[in-house]
Amino acid sequence: MLFSSRYVDYDPFAWFYDRYWGDVFSERYFDIIEKLFLSHIGKNTNVFDLCCGSGHLARRMSDLGYRVSGMDGSAALIKLAKKNSPKSEFSTGDARSFTIIDKFEGVLSTYDSLNHIMDLVTLGNVFNNVYSSLKKGGLFMFDMNMEDGFHERWKGSASIIKEDHVLATNATYDSKRREGTMRITTFVREKRWSRTDVTVVEHCFTKDEVTNRLSKSLFRDIKTADSHRELGKAEVGRTFFICVK
DSSP states (O other): OOOSOOOOTTGGGHHHIIIIITTHHHHHHHHHHIIIIIHHHOTTOEEEEETOTTSHHHHHHHHTTOEEEEEESOHHHHHHHHHHOTTSEEEEOOTTTOOOOSOEEEEEEOTTGGGGOOSHHHHHHHHHHHHHHEEEEEEEEEEEEOHHHHHHHSSEEEEEEOSSEEEEEEEEEETTTTEEEEEEEEEEESSSEEEEEEEEEEEOOOHHHHHHHHHHTTOEEEEEEETTTTTOOSOOSEEEEEEEO
């Protein structure tokens, strides 16, 4: 694997991410992942968890017997992933610039990870990289926040306050720019309180933009499923994309 750059925005609050958000998506959606993805690639196959976070989804798949490799731009998250899913293999790298050839029966990228890609050209680069990493007939599945999801969830403030740590978030969505911005502030008390500030930005793509880019990257049998209207989940505005090499 060769990497020229990494997405490192999650490094400063990796511990908070792992503790409060790390397993949220896989708990909520693992039944969907089993139904739409794992059931179609067979047992004991090679699966790539792209933008794997702190490894909770990798652990669930690994426990079922899949040979899981994970990659994330955050070295701090990868360190946690190695502890959370010791049977999986992890590396640091960037979805925009990795090179793997014909290795995996399936590639996953979950929890709106690909919304962090900020333009269609770069999203196409990611799709090209994934295409190269899949064996012929391999399956690619990912989810994205869509317009309804940004309007529903990317608004207002929230906080978690404990004796020795604090997590505060403020999210906004700019519909003209189609960008969601989340400002994250953490406080940790060791000998004294220390503060970290991070800003995370996501882009809102349309379904047609995404499916057209998948087609340009030569994926076929492209299907989509809305988490609320079609999959029966409470969460509004998340779409799953499934396609084949």
